[in-house]
Amino acid sequence: MEKRSALQKAVLISVAAMAVVFAILTFVFHRLEGVKFEEGFLRVSAQADDPAATVYAGKVQGERVKITVTDCPDEQRTEVVVQVGDRVRDECAVETGLPPIQADQLGPVEHIRITRNGQLLFEGGYTAEHDMGWYDLEGNWAPFSGLEATFRTSGENYWDSYKTSAGTILAFARGPERTARGSWMLYFTMLLFSGLLALDAAYPLALFRWQHMCDVKDPEPSDFYLEMQRAGWCVYPILLLIGYIIALRALP
Numbered sequence: 001m002e003k004r005s006a007l008q009k010a011v012l013i014s015v016a017a018m019a020v021v022f023a024i025l026t027f028v029f030h031r032l033e034g035v036k037f038e039e040g041f042l043r044v045s046a047q048a049d050d051p052a053a054t055v056y057a058g059k060v061q062g063e064r065v066k067i068t069v070t071d072c073p074d075e076q077r078t079e080v081v082v083q084v085g086d087r088v089r090d091e092c093a094v095e096t097g098l099p100p101i102q103a104d105q106l107g108p109v110e111h112i113r114i115t116r117n118g119q120l121l122f123e124g125g126y127t128a129e130h131d132m133g134w135y136d137l138e139g140n141w142a143p144f145s146g147l148e149a150t151f152r153t154s155g156e157n158y159w160d161s162y163k164t165s166a167g168t169i170l171a172f173a174r175g176p177e178r179t180a181r182g183s184w185m186l187y188f189t190m191l192l193f194s195g196l197l198a199l200d201a202a203y204p205l206a207l208f209r210w211q212h213m214c215d216v217k218d219p220e221p222s223d224f225y226l227e228m229q230r231a232g233w234c235v236y237p238i239l240l241l242i243g244y245i246i247a248l249r250a251l252p
Contacts, residue, residue, distance in 0.1 A: 004202070011201040011233045015194045015240070022187060022244040029182040029248060034058065036251055037065065037168075038158075041181055056172070061158040063087060069172050078173040082164045087157070090164040092116045094173040101125035103135045114166045122146075122166040128174075146170065179252050186247030190240060197236050204229055 004012075034043040040060030046053070056067040063085040070079045076097035082090040098111035101124060109125035122145050125135035132143035146167025200207055208221050221229075 007230060007233055008201045008204075011237060012198055014237045015198045015201075018237075018240060018244055019191055019194055022190075022248060025248055026182040026184060026187050030180045030184075033178045033180050035176040036179055037067070037176075038162075040065070041179075041251060042067065044178070054175075056176075060084075063159055067172055069175075080164075080169050080172050082168075084159050084162065087159040088162050088164075090116050091118075092121075092164060092169045094170055101135060101137065101139055103127070103139045104141060106130075106135075109133070109135060112170070114169055116164060116166075116169065121169070126170070181249055181251060183247050183250040183252075186250055187244070190243040190247055193236075193243070194240055197233075197240065200229070201233055 032043065034041050035056055036042075037056070037058075038060050040058060042056035042058040042060070042065060045055045045057065050070065052072075053068055053070040056065075056069070058065055065085075066083045068079075068081045068083075070081075072079065077093050077095045080092040080094070082088060082092065093115050095113040095115075096110065098113065100108035101111045103109045103125050106127070109127045112122075112124070112126050113120070114122040122134075124137050124142065124145065125139065127133040127135075132146070134142045134145035136142045136145070146165060148163050148165035148168075204226075205221070208225070
Protein backbone atom coordinates (compact mmCIF):
# COMPACT_ATOMS: atom_id res chain seq x y z
CA MET A 1 0.00 0.00 0.00
CA GLU A 2 1.29 3.46 -0.91
CA LYS A 3 2.29 5.57 2.07
CA ARG A 4 0.43 8.86 1.93
CA SER A 5 2.14 12.16 2.69
CA ALA A 6 0.71 14.93 4.84
CA LEU A 7 -0.23 16.81 1.65
CA GLN A 8 -2.18 13.84 0.31
CA LYS A 9 -4.04 13.48 3.59
CA ALA A 10 -4.83 17.21 3.62
CA VAL A 11 -6.22 16.99 0.09
CA LEU A 12 -8.41 14.00 0.93
CA ILE A 13 -9.75 15.64 4.09
CA SER A 14 -10.45 18.96 2.36
CA VAL A 15 -12.21 17.29 -0.58
CA ALA A 16 -14.42 15.24 1.74
CA ALA A 17 -15.17 18.26 3.95
CA MET A 18 -16.16 20.42 0.98
CA ALA A 19 -18.45 17.71 -0.39
CA VAL A 20 -20.29 17.36 2.93
CA VAL A 21 -20.43 21.08 3.84
CA PHE A 22 -21.68 22.24 0.45
CA ALA A 23 -24.25 19.43 0.28
CA ILE A 24 -25.69 20.70 3.57
CA LEU A 25 -25.53 24.35 2.44
CA THR A 26 -27.19 23.59 -0.89
CA PHE A 27 -29.99 21.76 0.91
CA VAL A 28 -30.46 24.71 3.29
CA PHE A 29 -30.36 27.31 0.51
CA HIS A 30 -33.01 25.39 -1.42
CA ARG A 31 -35.36 25.75 1.53
CA LEU A 32 -34.85 29.54 1.67
CA GLU A 33 -37.09 30.72 -1.12
CA GLY A 34 -36.87 34.11 -2.73
CA VAL A 35 -37.29 35.85 -6.08
CA LYS A 36 -35.01 36.95 -8.88
CA PHE A 37 -34.56 40.68 -9.41
CA GLU A 38 -32.12 42.36 -11.82
CA GLU A 39 -29.86 39.28 -11.91
CA GLY A 40 -29.86 39.20 -8.10
CA PHE A 41 -31.80 37.42 -5.38
CA LEU A 42 -34.27 38.83 -2.85
CA ARG A 43 -35.52 36.95 0.17
CA VAL A 44 -39.19 37.06 1.15
CA SER A 45 -40.53 38.10 4.52
CA ALA A 46 -43.73 39.47 6.03
CA GLN A 47 -44.07 43.03 7.33
CA ALA A 48 -44.42 42.76 11.11
CA ASP A 49 -46.60 45.88 11.47
CA ASP A 50 -48.71 45.22 8.35
CA PRO A 51 -49.95 41.66 7.68
CA ALA A 52 -51.11 42.71 4.19
CA ALA A 53 -47.56 43.65 3.16
CA THR A 54 -44.87 41.38 1.76
CA VAL A 55 -41.23 42.45 1.75
CA TYR A 56 -38.54 41.30 -0.69
CA ALA A 57 -35.05 42.29 0.42
CA GLY A 58 -31.44 41.58 -0.45
CA LYS A 59 -28.28 43.01 -1.96
CA VAL A 60 -28.26 43.38 -5.73
CA GLN A 61 -25.57 45.01 -7.89
CA GLY A 62 -23.81 46.37 -4.80
CA GLU A 63 -26.85 48.06 -3.21
CA ARG A 64 -29.42 47.05 -0.61
CA VAL A 65 -32.78 46.50 -2.30
CA LYS A 66 -36.14 46.45 -0.55
CA ILE A 67 -39.41 45.97 -2.38
CA THR A 68 -42.58 46.28 -0.31
CA VAL A 69 -45.85 45.02 -1.77
CA THR A 70 -49.09 45.97 -0.05
CA ASP A 71 -52.43 44.61 -1.19
CA CYS A 72 -55.40 46.98 -0.83
CA PRO A 73 -58.39 44.81 -1.85
CA ASP A 74 -60.99 47.39 -0.84
CA GLU A 75 -59.49 49.86 -3.32
CA GLN A 76 -58.76 47.16 -5.93
CA ARG A 77 -55.14 48.23 -6.07
CA THR A 78 -51.74 46.92 -5.06
CA GLU A 79 -48.93 49.23 -3.99
CA VAL A 80 -45.32 48.39 -4.87
CA VAL A 81 -42.53 50.45 -3.35
CA VAL A 82 -39.04 49.84 -4.78
CA GLN A 83 -36.17 51.16 -2.64
CA VAL A 84 -32.55 50.79 -3.80
CA GLY A 85 -30.20 52.26 -1.20
CA ASP A 86 -30.28 56.05 -1.49
CA ARG A 87 -30.35 55.94 -5.29
CA VAL A 88 -33.86 54.81 -6.22
CA ARG A 89 -37.29 55.09 -4.63
CA ASP A 90 -40.21 54.31 -6.91
CA GLU A 91 -43.70 54.36 -5.40
CA CYS A 92 -45.85 52.36 -7.78
CA ALA A 93 -49.37 51.00 -7.92
CA VAL A 94 -51.40 48.57 -9.99
CA GLU A 95 -55.14 49.29 -10.23
CA THR A 96 -57.62 46.61 -11.28
CA GLY A 97 -61.40 46.27 -11.39
CA LEU A 98 -61.66 48.44 -14.51
CA PRO A 99 -63.93 47.62 -17.49
CA PRO A 100 -62.40 44.84 -19.66
CA ILE A 101 -60.64 45.68 -22.91
CA GLN A 102 -61.49 43.94 -26.17
CA ALA A 103 -58.16 42.67 -27.46
CA ASP A 104 -57.57 41.92 -31.13
CA GLN A 105 -58.45 38.29 -31.97
CA LEU A 106 -58.54 37.45 -28.27
CA GLY A 107 -61.67 38.96 -26.82
CA PRO A 108 -61.97 40.64 -23.42
CA VAL A 109 -58.82 40.89 -21.31
CA GLU A 110 -58.16 42.41 -17.91
CA HIS A 111 -57.92 46.19 -17.80
CA ILE A 112 -55.11 47.46 -15.56
CA ARG A 113 -53.60 50.84 -14.76
CA ILE A 114 -49.98 51.11 -13.57
CA THR A 115 -48.54 54.28 -12.06
CA ARG A 116 -45.03 55.17 -10.92
CA ASN A 117 -44.41 58.08 -8.58
CA GLY A 118 -47.86 59.45 -9.36
CA GLN A 119 -47.38 59.35 -13.14
CA LEU A 120 -49.29 57.04 -15.44
CA LEU A 121 -46.90 54.40 -16.74
CA PHE A 122 -49.31 52.06 -18.50
CA GLU A 123 -53.03 51.67 -18.98
CA GLY A 124 -54.50 48.97 -21.13
CA GLY A 125 -55.17 45.26 -21.29
CA TYR A 126 -53.11 42.42 -19.94
CA THR A 127 -53.33 38.63 -19.98
CA ALA A 128 -50.87 36.19 -18.46
CA GLU A 129 -52.07 33.42 -20.76
CA HIS A 130 -49.90 34.66 -23.62
CA ASP A 131 -46.28 35.76 -23.78
CA MET A 132 -45.97 39.55 -23.69
CA GLY A 133 -49.75 39.80 -23.40
CA TRP A 134 -49.93 43.59 -23.22
CA TYR A 135 -52.57 45.61 -25.12
CA ASP A 136 -53.29 49.30 -25.44
CA LEU A 137 -56.64 50.90 -24.66
CA GLU A 138 -57.87 50.21 -28.20
CA GLY A 139 -57.06 46.51 -27.85
CA ASN A 140 -54.01 46.57 -30.10
CA TRP A 141 -51.16 44.27 -29.13
CA ALA A 142 -48.38 46.26 -27.42
CA PRO A 143 -45.81 43.58 -26.50
CA PHE A 144 -43.10 45.96 -25.27
CA SER A 145 -45.27 47.96 -22.89
CA GLY A 146 -43.93 46.08 -19.88
CA LEU A 147 -40.30 46.92 -20.67
CA GLU A 148 -38.22 49.96 -19.76
CA ALA A 149 -35.37 51.02 -22.02
CA THR A 150 -32.22 51.90 -20.05
CA PHE A 151 -29.08 53.46 -21.47
CA ARG A 152 -25.92 53.52 -19.37
CA THR A 153 -22.62 55.23 -20.08
CA SER A 154 -19.27 53.60 -19.39
CA GLY A 155 -18.46 53.60 -15.68
CA GLU A 156 -21.97 54.64 -14.67
CA ASN A 157 -23.42 52.96 -11.60
CA TYR A 158 -25.97 50.28 -12.47
CA TRP A 159 -28.73 52.04 -10.51
CA ASP A 160 -28.12 55.64 -11.58
CA SER A 161 -30.42 55.38 -14.58
CA TYR A 162 -32.68 52.63 -13.26
CA LYS A 163 -36.44 52.99 -13.50
CA THR A 164 -38.86 50.29 -12.38
CA SER A 165 -40.62 48.93 -15.47
CA ALA A 166 -44.33 48.24 -15.76
CA GLY A 167 -43.53 44.54 -16.14
CA THR A 168 -41.56 44.48 -12.89
CA ILE A 169 -44.27 46.38 -11.03
CA LEU A 170 -46.98 44.02 -12.24
CA ALA A 171 -44.88 40.93 -11.51
CA PHE A 172 -44.38 41.93 -7.87
CA ALA A 173 -47.98 43.05 -7.51
CA ARG A 174 -49.20 39.64 -8.67
CA GLY A 175 -46.55 37.74 -6.71
CA PRO A 176 -43.34 36.87 -8.57
CA GLU A 177 -42.32 33.29 -9.16
CA ARG A 178 -40.46 31.86 -6.18
CA THR A 179 -37.04 30.34 -6.64
CA ALA A 180 -33.97 29.46 -4.57
CA ARG A 181 -30.21 29.68 -4.79
CA GLY A 182 -28.08 26.61 -5.35
CA SER A 183 -27.76 24.20 -8.26
CA TRP A 184 -27.69 20.49 -7.54
CA MET A 185 -26.48 19.83 -11.08
CA LEU A 186 -23.43 22.06 -10.58
CA TYR A 187 -22.90 20.57 -7.13
CA PHE A 188 -22.75 17.01 -8.49
CA THR A 189 -20.45 18.19 -11.28
CA MET A 190 -18.04 19.54 -8.67
CA LEU A 191 -18.52 16.32 -6.68
CA LEU A 192 -17.36 14.35 -9.71
CA PHE A 193 -14.24 16.49 -10.02
CA SER A 194 -13.69 16.08 -6.28
CA GLY A 195 -13.83 12.30 -6.67
CA LEU A 196 -11.23 12.40 -9.45
CA LEU A 197 -8.93 14.55 -7.34
CA ALA A 198 -9.40 12.24 -4.35
CA LEU A 199 -8.46 9.21 -6.47
CA ASP A 200 -5.39 11.02 -7.79
CA ALA A 201 -4.31 11.99 -4.27
CA ALA A 202 -5.06 8.60 -2.73
CA TYR A 203 -3.47 6.44 -5.45
CA PRO A 204 -1.12 8.65 -7.48
CA LEU A 205 1.25 5.91 -8.68
CA ALA A 206 -1.51 3.38 -9.31
CA LEU A 207 -3.34 5.82 -11.57
CA PHE A 208 -0.15 6.75 -13.39
CA ARG A 209 0.72 3.11 -14.07
CA TRP A 210 -2.83 2.36 -15.15
CA GLN A 211 -2.68 5.22 -17.65
CA HIS A 212 0.54 3.96 -19.22
CA MET A 213 0.34 0.19 -18.70
CA CYS A 214 -0.55 -0.43 -22.35
CA ASP A 215 2.23 1.81 -23.70
CA VAL A 216 5.23 1.15 -21.45
CA LYS A 217 6.42 -1.87 -19.46
CA ASP A 218 6.77 -1.07 -15.73
CA PRO A 219 6.19 2.71 -16.17
CA GLU A 220 7.61 5.05 -13.54
CA PRO A 221 6.80 8.79 -13.26
CA SER A 222 9.56 11.36 -13.65
CA ASP A 223 10.49 13.80 -10.91
CA PHE A 224 8.91 16.60 -12.97
CA TYR A 225 5.63 14.67 -13.19
CA LEU A 226 5.58 14.14 -9.43
CA GLU A 227 6.31 17.82 -8.74
CA MET A 228 3.51 18.91 -11.06
CA GLN A 229 1.18 16.41 -9.44
CA ARG A 230 1.92 17.81 -5.99
CA ALA A 231 1.41 21.35 -7.33
CA GLY A 232 -1.98 20.24 -8.64
CA TRP A 233 -2.91 18.95 -5.20
CA CYS A 234 -2.37 22.49 -3.90
CA VAL A 235 -4.24 24.28 -6.70
CA TYR A 236 -7.17 21.97 -7.48
CA PRO A 237 -8.83 22.16 -4.02
CA ILE A 238 -8.92 25.95 -4.37
CA LEU A 239 -10.54 25.66 -7.81
CA LEU A 240 -13.02 23.15 -6.40
CA LEU A 241 -13.89 25.55 -3.58
CA ILE A 242 -14.58 28.31 -6.11
CA GLY A 243 -16.72 25.90 -8.14
CA TYR A 244 -18.73 24.85 -5.09
CA ILE A 245 -19.35 28.51 -4.19
CA ILE A 246 -20.54 29.26 -7.75
CA ALA A 247 -22.86 26.24 -7.56
CA LEU A 248 -24.19 27.40 -4.19
CA ARG A 249 -24.94 30.93 -5.43
CA ALA A 250 -26.35 29.90 -8.80
CA LEU A 251 -29.86 30.93 -9.74
CA PRO A 252 -32.11 28.94 -12.09
